Amino acid sequence: MAILDLGYREWRGDRTSRATRWPVVASSSISLVWRAFWLRRLMIFAMLPTGIILLLFFLYEQGLEYRELRQPVAAFLRGTMQNDQLSRLVIEDPATVRHEVWSLMLYWFFRYPQGVLSVIVVGMTGPRLVSYDLRSRAYLLYLSRPLTPLEYLIGKMAVLWFLLALITTVPAMLVYFAGLLLSPNLNAFLVTWDLPFRILGVTAVTVIPLSAVCICYSSLTSESRFATFAWFATWILGWVSYAILTSGFLMRGRNSRFEIESLNRWRLVSPYHILDFIQSWIFGLRNFSGEMAVALALVSGVTILSIFVAHRRIASTLRK
Amino acid sequence: MESNSNAIETSPIPQSRSSQSLVSLSHVTRFYGTVIGVNDLTFDLPIGAYGLVGPNGAGKSTLIGLLTGALSPSIGSLRVLGKNPRTEPSVLHRVGLCPATDILLPNVSGYDWIVQQICMTGISIRKSRSLTDRALEAVGMTADCKRPIGTYSLGMRQRCKIAQAIAHEPDLLILDEPFNGLDPIGRHEMSDLLRRWAGEGRSVLLASHVLHEVEGITDAFLLIFGGRLLAIGTAGELRGMLAELPREVIVEGPDMPQLAERLVSQAWIDFVKLSEDRTLLRIAAREPIDLYQSLSRWVIEDGLRVTRLHGADGDLASLFRILVSRHRGQMKW
Amino acid sequence: MVANGVASQSVRQYSSLAKCLFFGTLGVFRFELRRSLLPTRLIGWLFLAAFPAILLGITYLQIDEVARKDLRPNDLNFGFSLAMFLLIPQVVTVLGLMLWATPIVNAELEAQSWIYSVVRPVGKISTVLGKYLVAVLWTSSAGIAAATASVGFTLVDDRVQLWWTMVRLVVLATITYGALYVLIGTLFQKRSMVVAFLYTLIIEVALSYVPASLNKFTVGFRLKSLMAIWQDLRLDAVLGDSNFFVDTSAQWHHYLALAAYALILLGVGIGRVWFGEYPLQPEAS
Numbered sequence: 047m048a049i050l051d052l053g054y055r056e057w058r059g060d061r062t063s064r065a066t067r068w069p070v071v072a073s074s075s076i077s078l079v080w081r082a083f084w085l086r087r088l089m090i091f092a093m094l095p096t097g098i099i100l101l102l103f104f105l106y107e108q109g110l111e112y113r114e115l116r117q118p119v120a121a122f123l124r125g126t127m128q129n130d131q132l133s134r135l136v137i138e139d140p141a142t143v144r145h146e147v148w149s150l151m152l153y154w155f156f157r158y159p160q161g162v163l164s165v166i167v168v169g170m171t172g173p174r175l176v177s178y179d180l181r182s183r184a185y186l187l188y189l190s191r192p193l194t195p196l197e198y199l200i201g202k203m204a205v206l207w208f209l210l211a212l213i214t215t216v217p218a219m220l221v222y223f224a225g226l227l228l229s230p231n232l233n234a235f236l237v238t239w240d241l242p243f244r245i246l247g248v249t250a251v252t253v254i255p256l257s258a259v260c261i262c263y264s265s266l267t268s269e270s271r272f273a274t275f276a277w278f279a280t281w282i283l284g285w286v287s288y289a290i291l292t293s294g295f296l297m298r299g300r301n302s303r304f305e306i307e308s309l310n311r312w313r314l315v316s317p318y319h320i321l322d323f324i325q326s327w328i329f330g331l332r333n334f335s336g337e338m339a340v341a342l343a344l345v346s347g348v349t350i351l352s353i354f355v356a357h358r359r360i361a362s363t364l365r366k
Numbered sequence: 367m368e369s370n371s372n373a374i375e376t377s378p379i380p381q382s383r384s385s386q387s388l389v390s391l392s393h394v395t396r397f398y399g400t401v402i403g404v405n406d407l408t409f410d411l412p413i414g415a416y417g418l419v420g421p422n423g424a425g426k427s428t429l430i431g432l433l434t435g436a437l438s439p440s441i442g443s444l445r446v447l448g449k450n451p452r453t454e455p456s457v458l459h460r461v462g463l464c465p466a467t468d469i470l471l472p473n474v475s476g477y478d479w480i481v482q483q484i485c486m487t488g489i490s491i492r493k494s495r496s497l498t499d500r501a502l503e504a505v506g507m508t509a510d511c512k513r514p515i516g517t518y519s520l521g522m523r524q525r526c527k528i529a530q531a532i533a534h535e536p537d538l539l540i541l542d543e544p545f546n547g548l549d550p551i552g553r554h555e556m557s558d559l560l561r562r563w564a565g566e567g568r569s570v571l572l573a574s575h576v577l578h579e580v581e582g583i584t585d586a587f588l589l590i591f592g593g594r595l596l597a598i599g600t601a602g603e604l605r606g607m608l609a610e611l612p613r614e615v616i617v618e619g620p621d622m623p624q625l626a627e628r629l630v631s632q633a634w635i636d637f638v639k640l641s642e643d644r645t646l647l648r649i650a651a652r653e654p655i656d657l658y659q660s661l662s663r664w665v666i667e668d669g670l671r672v673t674r675l676h677g678a679d680g681d682l683a684s685l686f687r688i689l690v691s692r693h694r695g696q697m698k699w
Numbered sequence: 700m701v702a703n704g705v706a707s708q709s710v711r712q713y714s715s716l717a718k719c720l721f722f723g724t725l726g727v728f729r730f731e732l733r734r735s736l737l738p739t740r741l742i743g744w745l746f747l748a749a750f751p752a753i754l755l756g757i758t759y760l761q762i763d764e765v766a767r768k769d770l771r772p773n774d775l776n777f778g779f780s781l782a783m784f785l786l787i788p789q790v791v792t793v794l795g796l797m798l799w800a801t802p803i804v805n806a807e808l809e810a811q812s813w814i815y816s817v818v819r820p821v822g823k824i825s826t827v828l829g830k831y832l833v834a835v836l837w838t839s840s841a842g843i844a845a846a847t848a849s850v851g852f853t854l855v856d857d858r859v860q861l862w863w864t865m866v867r868l869v870v871l872a873t874i875t876y877g878a879l880y881v882l883i884g885t886l887f888q889k890r891s892m893v894v895a896f897l898y899t900l901i902i903e904v905a906l907s908y909v910p911a912s913l914n915k916f917t918v919g920f921r922l923k924s925l926m927a928i929w930q931d932l933r934l935d936a937v938l939g940d941s942n943f944f945v946d947t948s949a950q951w952h953h954y955l956a957l958a959a960y961a962l963i964l965l966g967v968g969i970g971r972v973w974f975g976e977y978p979l980q981p982e983a984s
Contacts, residue, residue, distance in 0.1 A: 082889075084889075084890055084893075162900075166893060166896070166897065169892075169893055169896065170890055170893045181470060181809070268470075268472065269806070269809060269810075270809065271798075271801075271802040271805060271806060271809070271892060272798075274892045274893070275794075275797060275798045275892060278797065278892065278896045279794055279797075282790065282793075282794065282896075283750065283790070283794075286754075286785065286786065286790050287754055289785075290754050290755075290758065290782055290785070290786065291754065291757060291758065291761075293782075434817070434818040435817065435818065436814060436817040436818060436976070437976060438976065455716065455820040455821060456715050456716055456820055458818055458819060458820045458822075459715070459719075459820055461818060463814070463815075463818040465814045465815075467811040467814065468811060469810065469811060469812060470809065470810045470811050470812075471810045471812060473734065473737055474730070474733070474734060478730055478733060479730070481726065481730075482726045482727060482729070482730035483726075483815055483819070484726075485722045485723055485725060485726025485727075485729075486719065486722070486723035486726055486727070486816065486819035486820075486821075486822040486825050486826075487719060487723075487819055487820065488715060488716075488718040488719035488721075488722050488723070488820065489722060490722055491722070491725065491726065491729065494722075494726065530815065
């Protein structure tokens, strides 16, 4: 054998299939991030809202039998969700609105507590995932194996999928099945069988864009604080922009066309509100519309662009 | 020099060195949670150049952290140039440190970074600039110093680190693995620089896990292992210690069965093992000096043919192992 | 004689440390200021400076002629003052300081350069002070630029007055929030930005809408109160009992409170780095 061949020998043994390579990157990264003391505490804290939603499911289902238990659920729908009509129906004839009530409660779970917690969990772990590899040149260790930059990126994104699924999808599924078991009879399944699929759909539209954008930020810098900053700045600026552009403070008590029209239009500037908009459609709380198509296209576009940029960045470091 | 209550061997540092105390440690222990970084170190070094030698994880960086005030001892006390670096930080004016970790400031120039470092020792910006120029010249980095650090090779970054350590002309220069990343020419130049530094009467503490790199600069060593100080002394003294220690020797040649016959009757032999092809003999002797003298005599008297003779455990790791064994009482002095 | 000798030695030592602190802080300030002028960071500065102007510009264009005629001067003053306050002394300064003040220790640890500050006589304090000053300068300049660019898009009678209010608020906000974020950065060096985000979200944003006494201990309360005084906002008409949200009794209370916050928070942060220890080796991600 020529001595030059020594370092470049082709692997002659069996290789695992491509589909099983990115999970290796993911599992090693998960085991590393899981060592963080704060993350483990935060993940436990992020499970707490599950208790609230579980209690609401329990009260609703038991309210079918015991009228006095309907009041808290009705109050939740009237106060938090501002849905007077559904609140009234829960008091009068709760069995007829089971699907709507369950959907609304799961939507609340995804939108409010878990929506904010997801941003924090991703902000805590995501920015370091690629930037630290770039700083320490660890990506060369990964990519000197038969692993493509895309598989590497998917592996890194899967770390965030895992963490987000742990605080959103898994508790939502558990709550759903607990709701079935808490209902007086299993007929509840016939009415709500579609909800697990809706939960998966909501997970997909939340988790994939979030992880793609965060990994993109992380890949653009070797100093993770800039990626962390960019991540939080995206949410803060989006939120503030939406708040300013849709607020009625300028025309308090006036009948301006601006106030009404702008409410819908400016949703697209805020990642939080655009995801909320899509989630409400997936849970069946909103009809598909042209605006929904624009929102879906925008989220898909941002996701694809983020993956493209991150891929280019990783691939370009290999060419240097 | 005070004796170390826990060190196995302490030897006097050559008399030519000043008697003024460079560093003085009294029962210094440092914990990281439940892990011990350094354990009950007690020694006193006069002004001079020293090599701090030990394998990775021996506690060298922890000891350096303690000496520079970056870490405080969990137990015990220490003084550097007569002062406690934690409570009397003014002593740090007289200390320069080149740590083992790499600098990761990709977008700034080495020049700007060193000027900032020198300002922190209480020197004006103008003076810092001229000191930086001089230090960069000393390490051969003048031409590239204005480029961003991110474009430097590992060796260039190492030179920058040394430049910031020597620019304010400290009395004590502490270097943690300074040869890392340097090519052979760079190593030679660095050795020259450090030899000159020590030759000017200034103190150096040079941490390394490679004995021969340190030997080129100083003949005084501190051997550290597992957080404990095993020995202090010159290279000659340490080698002498090694020669006197029970040790294994391998002899090769066609007449090994005859040599084995000679050896088995000696009182100072622990064991003799002949290889299957009967050309290699492994000998464990309690009195190595007797072994070496007898071997040369038998070779002449019996005409034994010996093609190769070498220690089975002559490297630094073995010295550590032997010293640790002695320290634990598994091996007699 | 001996006592005199010891005293003069102490004086020499302290004067030497004071010199180290002065030149060290100056050196760090100069070094960090140069870094802040790198193209990527200048783009960040421009973005922060332009963001409020863009939003207010869009708002300005959206308000049609009918609405302009309908709006009363007090509504306009209230609305635009509040919008400017939210966007500039709150969002721009908080984001700028999250970028510059919060990672004050983390950035050094990531770059493995903290050890170099530690082995200088008062290098740790110089590093914190120098970086804090750059954070205040960088952020307040972005805030002032934002106020200058935005004020033209407001529909208030006295734009100069509004601009001057915002400039003063930006300076006070950066000094106080800067000290707060420095403290967070020294206490939680690993996840400082996440903690700063959570603190701002829970204490400075959520709590500021809660009518509780605790509200008065926030930086936002002091800044809002000063804005209400300087812009002569009549909040009772909007908020009912506005005492929980602003205190318009005396300006000097708020100056004193903000100065005390800044000094205490910065002092505790410096104490943390001086007496504490940070890991000298970076951890695996």
